[in-house]
Amino acid sequence: SQQGEEDPQALSIQEGENATMNCSYKTSINNLQWYRQNSGRGLVHLILIRSNEREKHSGRLRVTLDTSKKSSSLLITASRAADTASYFCATDARDSGAGSYQLTFGKGTKLSVIP
Amino acid sequence: DTAVSQTPKYLVTQMGNDKSIKCEQNLGHDTMYWYKQDSKKFLKIMFSYNNKELIINETVPNRFSPKSPDKAHLNLHINSLELGDSAVYFCASSTGDTQYFGPGTRLTVL
Numbered sequence: 001s002q003q004g005e006e007d008p009q010a011l012s013i014q015e016g017e018n019a020t021m022n023c024s025y026k027t028s029i030n031n032l033q034w035y036r037q038n039s040g041r042g043l044v045h046l047i048l049i050r051s052n053e054r055e056k057h058s059g060r061l062r063v064t065l066d067t068s069k070k071s072s073s074l075l076i077t078a079s080r081a082a083d084t085a086s087y088f089c090a091t092d093a094r095d096s097g098a099g100s101y102q103l104t105f106g107k108g109t110k111l112s113v114i115p
Numbered sequence: 116d117t118a119v120s121q122t123p124k125y126l127v128t129q130m131g132n133d134k135s136i137k138c139e140q141n142l143g144h145d146t147m148y149w150y151k152q153d154s155k156k157f158l159k160i161m162f163s164y165n166n167k168e169l170i171i172n173e174t175v176p177n178r179f180s181p182k183s184p185d186k187a188h189l190n191l192h193i194n195s196l197e198l199g200d201s202a203v204y205f206c207a208s209s210t211g212d213t214q215y216f217g218p219g220t221r222l223t224v225l
Contacts, residue, residue, distance in 0.1 A: 042216035105158040
């Protein structure tokens, strides 16, 4: 069953503004990851936050994790037109054995950054 | 150089046909995956292989059969294609937590 739920489903902002996307999940996790998908392309890993971390930064990205609320947020600061894409959270709830990590993805937030 | 590659990029076929999608990764990863992304962008895992052994096999019709000739390749064969199989299929690989995705194969069943 689906684990992550992103909110909002779609977000449209002006270039230079900040974009915040949220993700809620249902079960305990080992880590939570955010991926970006440009139109017609595969997913690209952005950032990973472990269950014992509360906040993580990578360039213009800031991710928070609240395990008590089972939620995470992705903040993109000073957005650019090139940030236009769909963003997915993925939770890693268990190791299925032999090094295989089963990620469960949400439905994604479609971000449009208007130049 | 492309890290995870898939062929073909587009596949249009008639209902009832059998087709294959190929995936190769040059990252030296031990684990490979197949995902299906439906028209609503929902991405769901289908299979996972680690060192050529099947690890994850989600509830997928047995018309779908993955084959891993070596740890750098994971192919997906689909028998008796149905309209509902139309989707984008992604291959991915990993050596740990992070997964690296291929560009996807858009399958359209007419």
